[in-house]
Amino acid sequence: MNIVLAASEAFPFCKTGGLADVVGALCQQFSMRKGNKVLLFLPHYRNIVRVSSLKVVPGVYLIPIGDRIEQVSLSYINWGNVLVFFVGNRKYFDRPELYRTKMGEYPDNDERFILFSRAVLEGCKFIGFRPDIIHCHDWQTGLIPAYLKTVYKLDAFYTRTRSLYTIHNIAYQGHYSYSSFRKAGFHPVDYTPDKFEYYGGISFLKSGIVFADNVNTVSPNYAREVQTDPAMGFGLEGLLRYRSKNFCGIVNGIDTDVWDPELDPVLPIGYDVSEVVKGKLAAKLALQQQCKLPQEAEKPLIGIVSRLDYQKGLDVVVNLIERLKGRAQFVVLGMGDPMLEKAYQGLARNNPTSVSYNGRLDEDLAHRIYAGADIFLMPSRFEPCGLSQLISMQYGTLPVVSKVGGLVDTVKGYEPGKEDTATGFFINNFTENGIYATLEGALALYQHNRPVWTKLVRNAMRQDLSWDKSAQAYLDLYRKTLI
Template sequence: MKILVVASEVTPFAKTGGLADVAAALPKELRRMGHDVRVIMPFYGCVAVAGQTVRKARKSAEIELGGERYKGFLRQGTLGEVPVYLVEQRELFGRDHLYGTPEGDDPDNPRRFAFFCRSVLQFLKRMDFRPDVIHCHDWQSALIPIILRHEVGDDPFFARTATVFTIHNLAYQGLYPPSALTEMGVSPSLFTMELLEYFGRVNLMKGAILSADIVTTVSRTYCREIRTPEHGCGLEGVLERRSGDLHGILNGLDTDEWNPATDRRIFHTYSSRALAGKGGDKLALQRELGLSVSAAVPLIGMVGRIVEQKGIELVAALLPRFAAEELQLVILGTGDARYMELLERFRRRGMENVSINLGFKDPLAPKIYAGSDMFLMPSRFEPCGLSQLIALRYGAVPIVRRTGGLADTVIDVTDDPREGNGFSFADFAPDACWDAVRRALASYRDPGVWRKIVRRAMQKDVSWRNAAGQYEALYRSGIERKRGGKGG
């Protein structure tokens, strides 16, 4: 198959979250399966400073938006054997950030990503690359399925192209005032309850859900959750309407990048069959962070965004308990100012067994995964989650809230002693979280039991192989329906 993956961020060119990892790892796995897969993303200012090799192509595209004409150019890089195209338009994308600054989102985001989506379709024609499937990710690429269904439905170039739209996080929907229609070059006739209108605003994600041939999200549990009022973010009715075309496929992990047996970023390499190196990683991490060096004291790691979604208020409420317990806690992350300030206040207290590291310190993250005995992820909601997959891979036994992809990947040891690979809790409450921590600490005190849990965690298949096979089957289904005239 010919497959085009459209995303607003792709590792290592530009990244703010897990979307970038998915947009990089899935195409590489599809390529291994023999498909002609290509990726396209914007060329941000930060791509240039990241030092990635991208050469200029001769292709250009011109788009009129809001009465102004914008000309863009195509650059090309590679991701292993996968071609990566980058859309260059300096006025719109020549910035050192992707979507906005700490003060807020860029006000011209509707125009920026409308240009991106419309130029993608122009560039496909100029490259004469006719994809069987265009796989779009999140609201930034949502206009593509909308355009293909409602603007260029009779264009023979795209007549046989199916669209797949993946929701990575339903909380971010691309909501804008009606005036954004002009900025995006979208006809006011599409601003209806049956497509883009959402309580008087334009909702790009809603439009894509209703326009794409197939809709996916990033775990089976999240796929069920988003059809409920609690997790549907106001779109549960729309998603229920597309339930026959809605699929949950659990993300995988790039196991070439995340492999404790070969990872040069950690102090000592190790595997599930040779765990000695993991103990060395723990001692080295303790030394680096100024913690008491002890193999016996359980070390709990936490790496991620310091935001409400990640359950940081539970952690903050429990910090006095962590500080009083015979354990060590290491936190690494950056995020919302109010939570960062809260953690900074705790950090200044100088708790001997708690290391709080604020800011994004990339070299430290793999060391925490490798050196931790346990990994804490008490998310309020979690569409898929990559951190717990990395933790499993590195033998840092996950302690998670039972939601979304966390529920699909972590089997509670208390519920299933033979197959369990972590600990989980249901209620979003400090006591429920602490109970899971307490149960993990109790298991840790039995070295024989703990070694088995660690090995089960590390032996779980978290690769993209299974997920890519599921996407391959969905792509074929979408193509058959498209060519049979049975679009969604």
């Protein structure tokens, strides 16, 4: 198959969250299977990394934005068997951050991703690559399926091209005014509730759902939630029910070459399931030292690696840490809501022997937290799939998670008598007291029944959390889409 993936970020080139990890891993998975030619399109942001050998496609091509014309250039790199193309336009992509500054979203994000979406389609024509499938990710590429079914409907180059649209988080919808619809170049006849119209404006996410040949999200349970629960569907549950025959959930995996405790170069010693006790102790002591916490081998250490925002439930955790600070240590890595950043800064400042807050992007520290923590806390209000709980289990760190979304699909909750299968702990009641009660149970097991705790750790590490099965499920969905 000729496969094009279009996304606003992909690891290792540009990343703000799990979307990048998923897109990067899928590209590599697809390229390793015989018969596939894989191209990835990304915006050429200022801070693109690992592109020292970048090659330039000669010439430029033109993209209309409303009544203006923008020039676009293409450059590319060979990433294994994947060709990665970077869409260049300094006006829109030569900026300090991908989507926003501390003041908020870039006000022209609509134009930025209108340009990117059309640049992907024109870019394929520019280089002469005719895709069988274009796999689009999240709101930033939601207009690509719409363009294929409207503006490019009679374009012979795309006669056989089909689209798959993956929703990684339905809360982010790319909702803009009617003027953005006009800037995108769609015909007013298509501005109807069953197509583009959305509360008097346009939702890039809704457009992808309406026009894509198939739609999926990143776990089966989340696929059910967003169709049935208005709190999860964010206004699009009715549309998803309407498209239910062409909507499914495929759970994420993790790149087990990147996330491998046995070969991880940033850990003091590598470890597998047979050496997990020794390996995690070394990782814990090193993490405590790096974070300037007392090196206490027996003190439970709770790790958090997360974007700081409402979805992740970390506002509730602030008071919780105050209640537990004498009984456990906390290492937090993440940025986001300025008020939450200040709250965690205050916690660390006032409790230097029990709380370490690290407000930055730091891949190495993330690896060390996944390995060195005993418990990984993930109290999400909603979670499409989640990667952190998968990574923590890969490293033998037991997740404490909410009973939502993909967390239900990937974690097996501990109860007495389920020691042979359990890999973590479920928060049954999303309140401060509910999270506290689950953590109390996990801490009690850690402190008073270490043999059972170690059994759960080994259960977690023995799972197959790789992309193998899920990548094959995507390829099967591609073939179904092409029929």
